[in-house]
Structures are given as structure tokens and as C-alpha cells.
Amino acid sequence: MSKYDANNITWKQHGIGFGVFIYILNTFVIPYFSGQEVTLESILFMIPICIAAGFAFGRFKKWQAERNN
Numbered sequence: 001m002s003k004y005d006a007n008n009i010t011w012k013q014h015g016i017g018f019g020v021f022i023y024i025l026n027t028f029v030i031p032y033f034s035g036q037e038v039t040l041e042s043i044l045f046m047i048p049i050c051i052a053a054g055f056a057f058g059r060f061k062k063w064q065a066e067r068n069n
Helices: 011-034 040-068
Strands: none
């Protein structure tokens, strides 16, 4: 088994990971703890927002990596 190396993760993988994380957090975890109900509308509404946010985060990580090299 090889060691984990964060430099081998592409900006797209960073973006997907971040997008999935904020999707789960904003769609299920926060409403659960605040007593709100989770509806199909809220689930579908968050998908494009989290995709865009994940893409933006991934591009930022790419820009940051290029700047440091």
C-alpha cells in the first residue's frame, strides 16, 4: 500500500470532494440539527449550487498550486 500524497490529487478531485461534503452538510446535517425537514425540493435545489461551489473550490486549489510552483 502506498502512502497518501496530497499532491497526487487533481483540482477536479478536490472540487468533487468539497462539493459532496457541502452538499451532505447543507442538505442533511444542518437541517437535522436545526429541526427543519428535508424535502425533495431542498435536495434538488442544492445540487447545482454545490456543483458550482465545488468547481470554484477546485479551480482555486489549482490556482493556488500553480502559484506556489
